[in-house]
Amino acid sequence: MSEVSVTCSCGNRFEVAKSFKGGLVNCPKCAKATSVPSGPEPVFLAMIAILVVCLLLATYAAWAVMGPVAGIIAFLIGAGVVIAIIMAS
Amino acid sequence: MGDPYANDAYVIRRKVFTIFGAKFHVYDSSGQVVLFSKQKAFKLKEDIRVFSDESEQEERLLIKARQIIDFSAAYDVVDVRSGSKIGAFRRKGFTSILRDSWEFLDTADRVIGTILEDSMFMALLRRFLTNLIPQSFHAQVGGKDVAKYHQNFNPFVYKLRVNLEPQARSAVDPQLILAGGILLAAIEGRQG
DSSP states (O other): OOEEEEEOTTSOEEEEEGGGTTSEEEOTTTOOEEEOOOOOOHHHHHHHHHHHHHHHHHHHHHHHHHOHHHHHHHHHHHHHHHHHHHHHO | OOOTTOOSEEEEEEOSSOSSSEEEEEEETTSOEEEEEEEOTTOSSOEEEEESSTTOOSEEEEEEESOSSOTTOEEEEEETTTTEEEEEEEEOTTHHHHSOEEEEEOTTOOEEEEEEESOHHHHHHHHHTOTTSOOEEEEEETTEEEEEEEEOSOSSSOEEEEEEOTTHHHHSOHHHHHHHHHHIIIIIHHHO
């Protein structure tokens, strides 16, 4: 099974199973809970990609039907939502 | 303040009128608040903090999801005072569609026990007839019953009674049992 490298705040470096990604493990040296890097989450990245495509389509539709101002407003609102979701992650 | 984990019976009550996130009070059998839990708002990855009281000055437990989107979500539980992870819970995604099922994991992610909704029949009734039927869960570790979780019938305020079995402390850390109750209240209680 592939492993993930973790560095504890005590300086100890160790490997843990991939299933711990994004979670917490106890450092074998100091026994303190240490964060395991999560790396990109494929499902989440796919969701963001779909959202970006929807944002571009909505911008195009608003621009084509109601004009450039509506297009820019639609883009700004959509971009705000996407950025908020990324920030919350 | 005494040991909040010394009791064998608790009530976890969801705080009403919370605008963002969710808050829970944990009462002991004498009705005293022994813990206060707060689920962070605007977090895609579940992050639940447990404090000694509502002042949030003394953090006791941290319950944190590993992934943002995870069908079989795992939640690590850390005893903040010692700084060590004491175990984890994993929701069994497919099984939980029909009957809520969780696994107790030790610090190395080995399955040491389960938390199961009371019966398949009742679980199906709750899902397909009415979710007004209160949920109950049985927790087992190493084949021994360690706790029972019973939701009170109250459509307005979510309350979960937690009863530790006499042999519970020899089988599992009571902090993990309470963390399980808070997780059930936060995750399963949200679906009700």
